Amino acid sequence: MSDRGTLNRIIALRHNRAVWPLLALALILIVDGFISPNFFDIRIVEGRLFGNLIDILYRAVPAALIALGMAVVIGTKGIDLSVGSIIAICGAVIAWRIQAGDPHLLILFYALVAGAVCGVWNGFLVAGLGIQPIIATLVLMVAGRGIGLLINLFYGGTNPSFESELLQGLSTGNIWLIPTRLFVALGLFLALWALIRRTALGLFIEAVGGNAAASNLAGVNSRLVTFFAYVICGVMAAAAGVIMTADTHTSDPVSVAMYSELDAILAVVIGGASLAGGRVFLGMTVIGALVIQALTTSILISGLPPEYNLVIKALVVMAVLFLQSDNARSAISRLIPGGSR
């Protein structure tokens, strides 16, 4: 009987939203452990930690940062397709101001401001003009990379690569054996978490995403809240842009962060948030980004050609979407007798 009770308690766990993404992450890592016996080894090479686990964390940072901003926007029932373009613009701004000889700390600030300005634009279209988010952010998605190329032209556009101790340090350096970007990501995560959860902004975002009409009647300025969400998303994308741009130390507006909006949306969805809005799960979004990166890494170490990456990612998305759909779930439970809730 007590076995049964434990079992039921475990079965009841499936309703906890944190369980599935964590389970997925664990599963991927366990499979990796089988494929490659020394998968979990962590060594110290040239004054920093090396190993697959560190590698997953390291590579997941930009995607996680973009996804965190996306989670906020999706919480308002919106979406931001332009994050890749924002990163392109941000990279171009960095290369341009470095060529112009500005202090690098100031350039860091400029990059974030560029992201914020992009967010203001998106927020204006969505909250100000009332255009559907997918359509509104499409404008910057189409034009943004062109703007990046244009900024490259400010200094001739011939040699957009640069060196910056500060920016590259943030992106690829280490502090006490640990990659600096992990500290950056942790800092930004905590800052965003504080902004959302230590102020009432998170409550407002979820209220607006859940029911904008009711929120308005309750006195929440839903337009302003929506606007703000896009600005946050812009700044987070810019932060990811700094790390990505410094990593390659070049501005490549055409191909930088290609499909990053898709990865970000995917991470949010894997993290358990619905695209219908109304909930922001910051921690779970990071888990979602880690799941995606772990998947990519395991494809690499499994010896499968890297080109399988996209296909597997697509199949995972489809499976997740399918399981989230009520119709599909009831169809499945009809197929499996006793498998219904």
Added chain:
Amino acid sequence: MTTSMTASPRVEMLGVSKSFPGVRALDSVDLTLHPGEVHALLGENGAGKSTLIKILTGALECDRGDIRLEGRPVSFRTTGEAQASGISTVYQEVNLIPAMSVTKNLTLERTGGRLGFVSWRRAREQAREKLQRLKLDINIEQSVGSYSVAIQQLVAIARALDDDTKVLVLDEPTASLDAQETETLFGIIRDLKARGIAVVFITHFLDQVYEISDRISVLRNGSLVATKPTSELPPQDLVAMMIGRELGDVEAAFTKSERKAPGAEKVVARNLGKKRMLEPFDLVLRAGEVVGLAGLLGSGRTETAKLIFGAIRHDSGSLSVRGTEIRGNSPRRALDAGIAFCPEDRKTEGLVGELSIRENIVLTMQAKGGWLRRIPHRDQERLADEMIKALAIATPDAEKPVGQLSGGNQQKVVLARALASKPEVLLLDEPTRGIDVGAHAEIIVLIRALCDEGLALLVASSELDEIVAASDRVAVLRDRQKIGELSGEAINHENIIRMIAGGGADHE
């Protein structure tokens, strides 16, 4: 009577019952329709009108009961089947595609053609034919959305009518029509009637009922109150049938206590109005006083409350709260000025279903305080627990998503949110809609208690007994217009019903 009642009935619905989870929508209702009669179906929101119509037109299946069409038993599983048998419906929300042309709207999925091709020449002929039936002369190439709602309404009727239409259901067809447009529609209804079609006419305009209908059926709380020939049912009796619900226990629990003289003027509305929605009106709300808003469905009860709250922007008159005029009124300004509002429709306007009870309760307070000054979690919990206790909200804890609560408890959460913002003026729109009798009594007692604490209250309700029991003063509305006020001893069923029915002299 123009119709012979001895003719065999076109439609008989016998003992029709329907339940939804937690609600008994229809309880053994009978409805008979004769060829060539206009049958008015009346009742307040939630009385069961739309459920009955949906069952008749195949959009819903009944749990129990029989439906006979010209004597033969029928059971429709889809609206298409009902339509094929000659029962057509025009819904309240005009169901057309506004961006498509009149022709396309009239012939969508109705026109034949080889291999899935459409012959627009034939479609146009068909469309003209359909419009001809209603003697409607409009440009059929133009998009439906470019016409007035009245024309759209007529196009929807034209679409619904075939040569073999036996029954036509019109669900609130005149809700957004002006007098002349209504007259046009009535001309068409008389025409249909002359052709032997049975017309079911759902409306809340009583004068229209008397102008067009032959018989009247009144539903209340899922039961049929009565079916009577229009000529034998005076307006006052009709209104009493519709809203004269007996509260019994509630009234016993609450006897009109000694009322203190009302306090200071909190809200003064002068000539406040909005075109095509509500005629300008004057209204004063005072501390320690409950003002009831009485009137039938569609008379402007909700609009009055929303205009004061700023959820609808007024385009005439002025509104002042505690002596200062509010310009550019909005919910936020109203809240800052100390007005709180509980909307009628909890699901779409009241609550954020995904969020917890606690989060829903603190939302307004937090909005007033600004996003930077987050109310500490512990204070939120304390407040939520206090409210859950004070209003007796049935829930294991404050973290339960509000969408999972029952109707009565949801209503209490909406009320809790309004009260948490410490308002001086509270506007309640249908505070007891859709909740069980026990919770009903509790809420009325609560309203009086709040009033005794010095709040100024405005209660809009379709329940006459509720208005009579709770109010110190009653504003009566008819056809989107305030027609008068009653106070003190004058507040009783008879006076209110007489005013609504249009027979009585205006008091005050």
Added chain:
Amino acid sequence: MNKKYLPLAATIAVFIGLFLIGGGLYRNFLSTMVLGNILADNAFIIIAALGATFVILSGGIDLSIGSMIGFVGVCMAVLDSMGWHPMVSAGLMILFGIAYGAFQGFVIDFCRIQPFIITLAGLFLLRGACFMVTLDSVPIHHDFVDAYAAAKIPLPGRGVLRSSALVMLASLVLAIVIAHFTRFGTNVYAIGGDKESARLMGVPIRRTTIGVYALGGFYSALAGVVYALYTSSGYPLAGSTLELSAIAAVVLGGTLLTGGVGFVVGTLFGGMILGLISTMIIFQGTLNSAWIMISSGGLLFIFIVLHRFLVGSFNLRGNS
């Protein structure tokens, strides 16, 4: 004038305006040669955009277009190297496009998933499939391809209509017939205009949704075929971000992104406007390709705002 013609009129006006401006700025611009080249160079975008027009008219979106174009190309190239006739492999790939589109349509309606997301998965899946087929650019060598490239109909002046342009024009005619002369086409407008009303009016929602995406798949695959024949090669990265150009062409063509309003023929002009912009920027010589993206985005913005206010004046009920 009926308001629904307004976006189309604006599109044609912009097209003529741009063409005249080009004529004023550059010699030899106002010629059938330039026109014929624009038609041929942008044929595959316009063909893909025709499919996207149906999807957008129905109130949906299809992001898998670009990947489909790439996938069709690499498959044709690989099949060519295995000795298949291009016409046979083209037929096979078009069937695949229809089947894949129908699958997407089914999932959208059955699982009630936003079209955006499921076609996004399609974008990943098909692009990944491209890489699985080949990582390199594979040439297509076949007499048929040479004949296809050589075929042309002379226009007055020095211009010619190449095969790609002819296929595109034929596709356009087919699209116009489907959109405006079939029950299916009318139903597409109906569900895009107001899905709930359409349901109550008896429109078969699932069948129409599946049909719309199948048609989208058909046109994307056909665009892939045209692109492969035009470049006589298959390249796994071919068609990247082309879905954006296709959507932009549809919107510039006067179709409302919210669905239900628009004309198929507008998409031709929308695609031509995009083509004109890049041609003008190439004629200019000193301007960077950045301007192509920025001016496309700018025009997109103008049209979206124009549509936004048109929708308001249409008195359409929101369908969200």
